[in-house]
Amino acid sequence: MGKHLYSTMLSGEICSSEGALIRDLKYLIKEERELDDQVREFFPLEAYGELDEELKIRGSRELLAAFDQIDAEKQDFIETLENIELIGFSDKNQIILRFKKDDLNATGIYNFTYEFLNDLFDMGMFSKFCLERGYTDLLRENIEELFEKLKTEKRQYRLIKHQDDWFLRGITSTRYNNYDNHLAIYLILLALHSYAKKNKTFFIIEKAYMSDSEIKVFFQLENPIVVPGVGEVYFGALLSNNEIRDKTFSLELRYKIVDKTNNFSFGAVSKLEDAVFNINHSTSVNNVREKIQNVFNLEEYKNLMLGYINELKHVSTLSADVIYLLFKKITNSKQKLSTQTKKKAKDLYDKNLINNTMNLIELFNRVSEITSDVEESIYLERIYHEVILELSSKN
Known part of the structure; x- marks a missing residue:
């Protein structure tokens, strides 16, 4: 997942057998944020059980605690270029911009500089060429002229705070709905809890990787299915979400096959196009509600995959x-x-x-x-x- 300002890894081996309470999820919803308000309205906690009811996801308590440690302060600015000033470049060749209305300076991180200049001016490669060779004056001259000529160009900028400094993490369309990591966790824990209740089972969190930009959480059903001549099959799901532009929020079928006799195992993930659901960041909350209902199709996915796995005995x-x-x-x-x-x-x-x-x-x-x-x-x-x-x- 690369280097990030904030990141953590969670292993199922250190997770307890306890799940978080349904009421604990309310802290994932942020105040004074329109999308969060809509999610709270469309997915009220009370619809999933008593607030003191434990989620049927072992390790979810540790997951929430770990996420809380790396959930950085973020802001989204929608601005035209006439309200942005080029300050210069950092010693790491990242662009530094000033948002005039807010009197706030922010420095690019990750791939921001390349993506910003390429998105607005088709000059990603040119900027890389200039920065690698120290031609910052030439690059600055071109950027400032384009800022002036294209002053009405509008983008949404995602900023993240680290200690006392602000960093530019990405740019997005103004159509972009920020299904950030906190919302992805909120929605998927509720969805899998509902599935587990209906099917009288439990999920466990096998492992999780979380950063300020993306998350990967591996869920596994508690009890395996024994396939004679093959081994034990643990079905589950992989949650992926990336807050950076053009990425998606998805849940995919994942399974693990274990040969207990020889102590070998491996995991496998279905193709993304066969995902249980795959939500882009321009999807309305109402459509998200419809897509998340696909979690109840996991039984169908399991049975289909069992047919293929059963053939492996040959x-x-x-x-x-x-x-x-x-x-x-x-x-x-x-x-x-x-x-x-x-x-x-x-x-x-x-x-x-x-x-x-x-x-x-x-x-x-x-x-x-x-x-x-x-x-x-x-x-x-x-x-x-x-x-x-x-x-x-x-x-």
């Missing part, structure tokens, strides 16, 4: 074709995997550290060790899912 040993298929998908990745990670995968293959004496669970377990990066691990899990579907369709 794949007792790995053929050279299966191993080649997996590593071809990994090494052909264009942007999702780093060069270093792909090299580790290639070494596994070239040095015959992966061979046809392994079963599928051991193979995926071994390959998962090539990276500890969250995004890369999820990408590998998507590949495992693809391989399972392809193998199952051949049996």
